[in-house]
Amino acid sequence: MSEADERPPRRRQARGERRVTQLLQAAARVFCTAGYTASSTNAIAREAGVSPGTLYQFFPNKEAIAVELSGQLLQKMEEAHGRVFTPENARLPLDELIDAVTDPFIEFNTANPVFLALIKGPDTPGKVAEDHDVLHQSLVDSVTALLAVRRPSMSLAERTLVAQMSFTMFKAGLDLAVQQQADGREPYVRELKSMLYRYLAPLVGTEAIPAAPRGGAGAEGREAEAPDAVRAR
Incomplete structure (x- = not known):
């Protein structure tokens, strides 16, 4: 496989890692503000500035x-x-x-x-x-x-x-x-x-x-x- 063939997957992986980091940082803020029990995936997605569907691509639940x-x-x-x-x-x-x-x-x-x-x-x-x-x-x-x-x-x-x-x-x-x-x-x-x-x-x-x-x-x-x-x- 050529170097050019490898680049798109690597770019996608990097974007995925950044998205996970973004979601985890948003979750930390929501958990601290509302507590784990009262938090929701919708609130975390909203805090991260993404749709709930985007969140579910990376995490199945809270x-x-x-x-x-x-x-x-x-x-x-x-x-x-x-x-x-x-x-x-x-x-x-x-x-x-x-x-x-x-x-x-x-x-x-x-x-x-x-x-x-x-x-x-x-x-x-x-x-x-x-x-x-x-x-x-x-x-x-x-x-x-x-x-x-x-x-x-x-x-x-x-x-x-x-x-x-x-x-x-x-x-x-x-x-x-x-x-x-x-x-x-x-x-x-x-x-x-x-x-x-x-x-x-x-x-x-x-x-x-x-x-x-x-x-x-x-x-x-x-x-x-x-x-x-x-x-x-």
């Missing part, structure tokens, strides 16, 4: 749009996940650790408020809810691994409990912060971080944690092993 949109957002979230849950961040002073871990997620959710909007409705698509549950557990596991670096003497059950409590507090505060206008968000973010700091300080300390020598025994040895657990999440 659920398929939500699943695709959520999948793309989850992929971006997982990329951020890998950048923040590191042994280096775990050993920072507590205030810097909280900044390093929470700032990327706060930035992501304020830039993509539809991420939280999609999981609030009573009829959130099952696939979206399932993927969110998997992400939630993965994040809790990663926080648990961070705690192993800072306090290797804590039992797994203790670390898991603290991780669950910390993450639940973060989600509640994040939801409030995302709802605020940009010029009024900072006090909520500041209070969220302060709440986490006050909770965690007596449990994991506030100072930086020096890197433990590799191959150590006892608690130091367990701390040396913990970064691999963090990296594996």
Whole structure:
């Protein structure tokens, strides 16, 4: 097949990808404004400036749009996940650790408020809810691994409990912060971080944690092993 023969399909594919992006961006705005339950494919098509028939060329229903949109957002979230849950961040002073871990997620959710909007409705698509549950557990596991670096003497059950409590507090505060206008968000973010700091300080300390020598025994040895657990999440 000649290069000229290949060009039309590629152009059609590029146009299709742009149309999908256009529809997903419109859906994000509609879901944020009306909520998933009250949204409709007609409203999404109208927001995108296309006919409902054009929308149905790419998505059979509202659920398929939500699943695709959520999948793309989850992929971006997982990329951020890998950048923040590191042994280096775990050993920072507590205030810097909280900044390093929470700032990327706060930035992501304020830039993509539809991420939280999609999981609030009573009829959130099952696939979206399932993927969110998997992400939630993965994040809790990663926080648990961070705690192993800072306090290797804590039992797994203790670390898991603290991780669950910390993450639940973060989600509640994040939801409030995302709802605020940009010029009024900072006090909520500041209070969220302060709440986490006050909770965690007596449990994991506030100072930086020096890197433990590799191959150590006892608690130091367990701390040396913990970064691999963090990296594996």
